[in-house]
Amino acid sequence: MNPRAEKIFNGIAPIYRLFFNFQVKYYQKILTEAEARFSPLQYKTVVDVGCGTGALCYVLNSFGMDVTGVDQAAKMLAIADKKLQDTPTKLILASALEPIPLPDKNFDVAISSYTIHGMKKEERKQMYREMARLAKYLVIFHDYNEKRSLVSDILETLEGGNYFDFISNPKGEMEEYFQEVHVLPVGSKAAWYVCIP
Numbered sequence: 001m002n003p004r005a006e007k008i009f010n011g012i013a014p015i016y017r018l019f020f021n022f023q024v025k026y027y028q029k030i031l032t033e034a035e036a037r038f039s040p041l042q043y044k045t046v047v048d049v050g051c052g053t054g055a056l057c058y059v060l061n062s063f064g065m066d067v068t069g070v071d072q073a074a075k076m077l078a079i080a081d082k083k084l085q086d087t088p089t090k091l092i093l094a095s096a097l098e099p100i101p102l103p104d105k106n107f108d109v110a111i112s113s114y115t116i117h118g119m120k121k122e123e124r125k126q127m128y129r130e131m132a133r134l135a136k137y138l139v140i141f142h143d144y145n146e147k148r149s150l151v152s153d154i155l156e157t158l159e160g161g162n163y164f165d166f167i168s169n170p171k172g173e174m175e176e177y178f179q180e181v182h183v184l185p186v187g188s189k190a191a192w193y194v195c196i197p
Contacts, residue, residue: 016053017079023055027113030142030186031059038184038194040138041065043108047134049096049127050115054080054089056142060111061087068107070094096130097123110135113142117166121173124166128177132197139178143170145191 035041041063048057051069053076061067066088071077072095080091094100096112110131116124131139146167166173170193174181178195186192 016076020053020055020079020083023053024058027056027059028062031063034184034186034192038182038192040109040111040140043137045107046109046111047102047107049100049110049112049131049134051080051091052076054084054091056111056113057089058084058087061089065109068092068102070096070100072096096127100130100134102134104133105136107134108136109138109140111140111142115143116141116170117143119166121165124173125177128174128195132177132195135197137197139195139197141170141174141193141195142186142190143193145183145185145189147189 031039031041040046043065045066045068046060047068047070048060049070051057051071052073054069057067057069057080061084068090069077069080069084070092071080072093074093077091077093080089084091092100092102096115112127112131116127119127128139131141144167171181171183174193174195178197180196182194184192184194
C-alpha cells in the first residue's frame with residue numbers, strides 16, 4: 001500500500017461523503033451517454049478499483065452489474081459500506097499496488113475512476129498490470145484528459161500527485177500493458193481510457 005495516499009484518503013473521506021449524490025449523478029450521466037458509443041454495461045461483472053465512497057459502484061449496480069469495490073482507505077470503505085448497504089455490492093480493503101486478493105480474470109470489466117493521475121509512474125505500471133490481471137475483456141480508466149483547468153493544476157500541485165506526468169502521454173504509457181487503448185471523451189476535461197487486456 002501507499003501509506004501517504006492511504007493517510008490522505010482516510011483524512012478526506014468525510015469530505016467525499018458530502019459529494020456522494022453529486023458523484024452518482026455524474027456517473028449516471030456518463031454511463032447513459034456512453035451507451036450510445038460504447039458501454040461496459042453489456043457485461044455482467046465489474047470491479048471498481050479505488051472505489052472511494054462507492055458512488056460509481058452504486059451506479060454500476062443500478063445498471064444491473066455485479067459489482068465489487070476495492071479501496072485501500074478503510075474510512076472510504078466504511079462510508080461506501082453505509083451508502084451501498086441496500087445493494088449486493090461486495091467491498092474489499094486492498095491496494096492495487098499489491099496483488100488484490102481476487103483470482104485472475106475474475107471480472108468481465110475492471111474500472112478505476114480518478115485514481116491513476118495521482119500515482120507515480122512505477123505505481124501506475126503496477127496498477128495497469130493488476131487491472132489487466134483482474135479483467136477478462138475491458139479495463140477502463142476514467143481520468144483527466146489534456147484539457148485541464150487552472151483549478152485542477154493548483155489542486156494537483158498541492159496534492160503532490162503526478163498528474164502532470166500522467167497527462168503527458170497516458171495512451172502511450174498504457175499501450176505498453178494492453179493490446180489496444182482507445183480514448184473516449186466523457187466530458188470537457190475527462191476521458192475514458194478503454195483498454196483491451
